Amino acid sequence: MLKDEQIYQKLLKAIVEHKLPPGERLPEDKLAEAFGISRTGIRKVIQRLALERFVIVEANKGAHVNRPSRQEAEEVLNSRILIEPQLIPDIVNNWTAKHAKHFYAMVDEENHADEQGWLSQSIQLTAQFHYELAAISNNSILAEFVEQLCYRSSLVLAAYGSRKSVSCDSGDHAELLTLLDARKTVQAQQWMEHHLIKVKQSISLDGNDCAQIDFQRLFSEM
Amino acid sequence: MLKDEQIYQKLLKAIVEHKLPPGERLPEDKLAEAFGISRTGIRKVIQRLALERFVIVEANKGAHVNRPSRQEAEEVLNSRILIEPQLIPDIVNNWTAKHAKHFYAMVDEENHADEQGWLSQSIQLTAQFHYELAAISNNSILAEFVEQLCYRSSLVLAAYGSRKSVSCDSGDHAELLTLLDARKTVQAQQWMEHHLIKVKQSISLDGNDCAQIDFQRLFSEM
DNA sequence: GTATTTGAAATTGTATACAAAATAGGGAAA
DNA sequence: TTTCCCTATTTTGTATACAATTTCAAATAC
Numbered sequence: 001m002l003k004d005e006q007i008y009q010k011l012l013k014a015i016v017e018h019k020l021p022p023g024e025r026l027p028e029d030k031l032a033e034a035f036g037i038s039r040t041g042i043r044k045v046i047q048r049l050a051l052e053r054f055v056i057v058e059a060n061k062g063a064h065v066n067r068p069s070r071q072e073a074e075e076v077l078n079s080r081i082l083i084e085p086q087l088i089p090d091i092v093n094n095w096t097a098k099h100a101k102h103f104y105a106m107v108d109e110e111n112h113a114d115e116q117g118w119l120s121q122s123i124q125l126t127a128q129f130h131y132e133l134a135a136i137s138n139n140s141i142l143a144e145f146v147e148q149l150c151y152r153s154s155l156v157l158a159a160y161g162s163r164k165s166v167s168c169d170s171g172d173h174a175e176l177l178t179l180l181d182a183r184k185t186v187q188a189q190q191w192m193e194h195h196l197i198k199v200k201q202s203i204s205l206d207g208n209d210c211a212q213i214d215f216q217r218l219f220s221e222m
Numbered sequence: 223m224l225k226d227e228q229i230y231q232k233l234l235k236a237i238v239e240h241k242l243p244p245g246e247r248l249p250e251d252k253l254a255e256a257f258g259i260s261r262t263g264i265r266k267v268i269q270r271l272a273l274e275r276f277v278i279v280e281a282n283k284g285a286h287v288n289r290p291s292r293q294e295a296e297e298v299l300n301s302r303i304l305i306e307p308q309l310i311p312d313i314v315n316n317w318t319a320k321h322a323k324h325f326y327a328m329v330d331e332e333n334h335a336d337e338q339g340w341l342s343q344s345i346q347l348t349a350q351f352h353y354e355l356a357a358i359s360n361n362s363i364l365a366e367f368v369e370q371l372c373y374r375s376s377l378v379l380a381a382y383g384s385r386k387s388v389s390c391d392s393g394d395h396a397e398l399l400t401l402l403d404a405r406k407t408v409q410a411q412q413w414m415e416h417h418l419i420k421v422k423q424s425i426s427l428d429g430n431d432c433a434q435i436d437f438q439r440l441f442s443e444m
Numbered sequence: 445g446t447a448t449t450t451g452a453a454a455t456t457g458t459a460t461a462c463a464a465a466a467t468a469g470g471g472a473a474a
Numbered sequence: 475t476t477t478c479c480c481t482a483t484t485t486t487g488t489a490t491a492c493a494a495t496t497t498c499a500a501a502t503a504c
Binding site for chain 3: 037038039040041059060061062
């Protein structure tokens with residue numbers, strides 16, 4: 001018997017990793033059966049995912065996985081560009097050796113996943129790096145918002161990104177850690193801004209909305 | 223027959239204006255009866271309000287209006303201080319005479335409500351000023367987030383604010399409009415930051431969490 | 445008089461039933 | 475063959491029923 005929080009996490013993970021690709025319909029009975037609960041419980045989870053923009057619900061037509069438009073993709077990245085660098089001062093203030101150890105270990109994991117070509121794990125880890133960093137700031141409201149934006153970025157990256165944009169996002173996180181260790185606040189802020197701008201540019205190269213599932217293409221580059 | 227969006231708006235308004243004070247329980251059947259629908263529909267609305275932190279739901283104990291802690295109050299204001307000034311450049315870019323007219327009219331309304339001592343309307347209008355301004359930026363994700371923060375600010379203000387903090391927040395919005403008209407971006411940003419810091423300080427004077435309903439006190443100062 | 449227990453009432457959690465709407469497929473006409 | 479329309483099926487929308495839990499108050503014990 002799974003609680004709805006767990007069902008929510010499982011569905012979110014499946015969406016972010018494109019195991020449920022953009023546009024995929026989410027029929028209530030099928031999901032209800034799959035998770036061994038009634039439609040009532042599933043609807044609650046779907047509504048939450050809809051409020052967080054991971055799925056779209058249309059009246060009388062059900063829910064499907066959101067296929068972010070290029071406009072939405074840019075807004076997500078622009079939001080992160082605006083917020084994440086601003087969190088750096090608080091992060092530096094709260095930064096401890098324990099944090100450093102944790103994040104260096106995470107970077108190692110990222111690099112390993114990258115080298116092995118484990119793309120969905122790579123996407124997951126890079127998002128985790130950013131939102132766990134945000135969580136060090138003293139503002140849980142913004143930290144939670146950034147977490148949501150990171151997950152939405154994963155969806156965006158899976159839809160519009162190339163293999164290169166993913167490693168672009170995960171490749172050099174270690175640089176930031178050295179700046180945080182040295183408490184170079186301004187430089188860390190600049191690093192973060194440039195980092196996110198690079199990611200944004202890597203998905204903005206061509207101007208078409210993705211019409212169909214793109215995870216195939218993404219994996220085919222491996 | 224009311225749609226859930228309308229029910230949501232009505233409940234949100236009642237909460238923000240403290241017609242449903244912090245801590246007030248929200249029993250499902252009473253609300254269901256009040257709005258002439260079944261519990262199913264009400265639960266959907268309550269879940270949304272809970273995800274947006276206007277109400278708290280405890281398992282098997284139902285929902286009650288959130289009574290923001292001082293910590294939460296500061297985080298809400300800090301979030302706005304971090305975001306809203308950063309939206310100014312885009313707002314200046316998109317600023318038109320039509321916008322100016324609309325916002326000057328809104329300021330007039332605010333001042334009128336202030337003079338008449340219509341406190342809840344004053345609170346509502348000052349929130350509206352800020353989130354409609356944010357909506358002029360090109361980022362609908364951030365605009366929506368700011369809207370949520372403004373409504374949460376209203377709740378905070380009603381809980382912790384004095385009459386003075388309300389008029390502090392609404393009193394001088396006209397100044398910002400003249401800066402926007404003159405396209406003085408940097409000054410407008412500084413104005414916004416100082417403005418929000420003032421509001422934050424006005425609610426941070428004493429360090430106690432409000433233990434009980436404070437809207438009474440708020441009105442008694444009128 | 446205070447504290448604890450117990451049971452009835454009220455409230456939430458979950459599943460299901462039925463209504464309403466959309467979708468899909470087949471058949472008829474052009 | 476293609477298009478259109480109609481019906482059967484599927485899927486969602488909403489209410490309700492029943493189970494599980496909490497709450498509140500009265501009664502008992504100390």
